[in-house]
Amino acid sequence: MHHACLAGGKRLRPALTRLFCESAGGDVSAAVLPSVAIEMVHTYSLVHDDLPCMDDDDMRRGEPTVHKKWDEATAVLAGDALLTEAFSVLAAHPQAGPLVGILAAASGALGMVGGQVSDLGVDLAALRESERLPAVLTVHATKTAALFGAACEMGCVAGGGTGSEHAREYGYQLGMLFQATDDVIDVTGTAAGIGKTPGKDADLDRPTLVAALGLDGARERAELHAKAALTAAAGFGLSKEHLACSLVGFLTSRTH
Numbered sequence: 001m002h003h004a005c006l007a008g009g010k011r012l013r014p015a016l017t018r019l020f021c022e023s024a025g026g027d028v029s030a031a032v033l034p035s036v037a038i039e040m041v042h043t044y045s046l047v048h049d050d051l052p053c054m055d056d057d058d059m060r061r062g063e064p065t066v067h068k069k070w071d072e073a074t075a076v077l078a079g080d081a082l083l084t085e086a087f088s089v090l091a092a093h094p095q096a097g098p099l100v101g102i103l104a105a106a107s108g109a110l111g112m113v114g115g116q117v118s119d120l121g122v123d124l125a126a127l128r129e130s131e132r133l134p135a136v137l138t139v140h141a142t143k144t145a146a147l148f149g150a151a152c153e154m155g156c157v158a159g160g161g162t163g164s165e166h167a168r169e170y171g172y173q174l175g176m177l178f179q180a181t182d183d184v185i186d187v188t189g190t191a192a193g194i195g196k197t198p199g200k201d202a203d204l205d206r207p208t209l210v211a212a213l214g215l216d217g218a219r220e221r222a223e224l225h226a227k228a229a230l231t232a233a234a235g236f237g238l239s240k241e242h243l244a245c246s247l248v249g250f251l252t253s254r255t256h
Contacts, residue, residue, distance in 0.1 A: 001078050001081055001082055001085075003063070003066060003069060004043050004044075004046065004047050004060075004066050004078060004079075004082065005039065005040065005043045005082070007060070007061045007062070007063040008061040008062055008063070009043075009061045011039060012178070013035075013038045013039060013042050013147060013148065013151040014031075014035035014036065014038055014039045014151070015035075016148065016151040016152050016155060016171060016174070017031050017034050017035040017038055017151045017152070017154050017155040017158070018031040018035055018155060019152075019155060019243060019244060020151075020152045020153075020154075020155030020156045020159065020161075020167050020171075020236075020244075021034075021155040021156070021158045021159035021161075022155075022159065023155075023156075023159070023161070023236070023238060023242070023244070024155065024156045024159035024160065024161020024162075024163075024167075025159055025160065025161055026155075026158060026159020026160050026161065027159075030093075030094075030158045030159055030160075031155055031158050031159070033089050033090055033092055033093045033158075034090060034093060034099050034103075034154040034155070034158050036086075036089050037086040037087065037089045037090040037099075037103060038086070038103060038147065038150065038151050038154065040082045040083070040085055040086035040089070041082070041083060041086045041103065041107050041112075041147070042147060043082055044078075044079040044080070044082035044083040044086070045079075045107075045112055045116070046060055047065070047066050047067075047075050047078055047079040047082070048075070048076070048079045049116065050065040050066070050067065050075070051067055051072060051075055051076070052067070052072065054116075054120065066078050066079075083107075086103070087100060087103070087104075090103060093158065095157055095158055098157050099154050099157060099158065102150050102153050102154050102157065103150055103154065105146075105150070106146040106147050106149065106150035107146075107147060107150070110142070110146075111142055111146035111147065111150075112142065112143055112144075112146055112147050114142050114143075115138075115139055115140075115141070115142030115143025115144065115146070116143055118135075118138060118139045118142065118143070118207075119139050119143055119206060119207065122135050122136075122139060122207040123205070124136070124205070124207050124211050124212060125205070132207075132211075132212040133209075133212050133213065135207055135212075136207045136208060136209055136211070136212045137176075139207050140175075140176055140179040140180070140209075141172070141176065143179075144175045144176070144178060144179040144182075145171075145172045145173070145174075145175030145176045145179065146172070146175070147175065148171040148172060148174050148175025148178065149168040149169070149171035149172035149175060150168070150171070151171055152167040152168060152170055152171030152174075153167050153168040153171065155167065163235070163236050163237065166232050166233075166235040166236035166237075167232075167236055169228075169232040169235070170229050170232035170233050170235075170236060170244065172232075173225050173226075173228040173229035173232055174225075174229045174247070174248065174251065176225040176228075177222050177225040177226050177229060177248065177251050177252065178251055179209075180209050180218055180219075180221050180222035180225060181222050181251060181252065181254055183208040183209045183210050183218050184209075184210060184215060184218050184219060184222070185254070185255065185256060186208070186210075187210055187215065188215075188255070209221050209222075222252060223252065226248050226249075226251075226252045229248045230245055230248055233245050233248075
């Protein structure tokens with residue numbers, strides 16, 4: 001569990017929870033437990049995603065994946081334990097009820113887990129051309145964007161703020177942007193730069209924006225989500241100079 005959680009990584013989801021807690025007028029201390037919880041949920045999903053029965057990856061965050069460092073059974077159990085501990089941590093928060101509901105909805109069958117099922121099951125080659133983009137966007141919305149939306153909404157709730165729907169929409173669009181650029185980086189990046197094996201999406205025939213639209217089309221789609229994220233940030237009352245808006249630009253241009 002420690003190996004998976006503490007081996008580097010962007011910590012983007014917990015950073016968003018803290019950012020929106022403070023932006024909602026809350027004290028940063030109110031963001032600690034939900035930030036830890038959402039990072040644990042995200043990390044458990046990576047541990048399971050790397051297993052031979054899914055992506056069969058040897059590297060994560062520049063380190064050997066859990067099943068490579070130990071074995072498959074240990075990786076399954078470490079992921080299970082991280083998921084369970086996430087809700088144990090969150091239960092200690094004064095706003096535990098709504099926070100647990102937000103995180104569970106985003107990470108369960110209608111969110112991240114459901115998105116992973118779709119990611120494994122969608123065969124773009126078998127779909128009509130008009131069906132390919134909607135299929136990919138559905139995977140991105142559930143597998144990635146739902147948890148980003150939850151991160152921002154949890155921060156707003158933990159901070160006692162209003163406008164959680166705008167926070168959730170910002171996170172959702174940022175997640176769609178993140179996944180769009182991730183699809184591009186899987187083609188253009190290097191193992192040293194991204195901390196995992198590049199080219200895995202194509203090798204495994206995963207439904208990606210690059211597969212559906214090509215590199216240029218994927219980049220154009222990323223720009224659409226960037227604009228939508230900025231609109232949602234404005235709806236939350238954030239200025240163009242706010243860190244949340246700067247983050248949109250950073251993710252749009254990221255290379256790893």
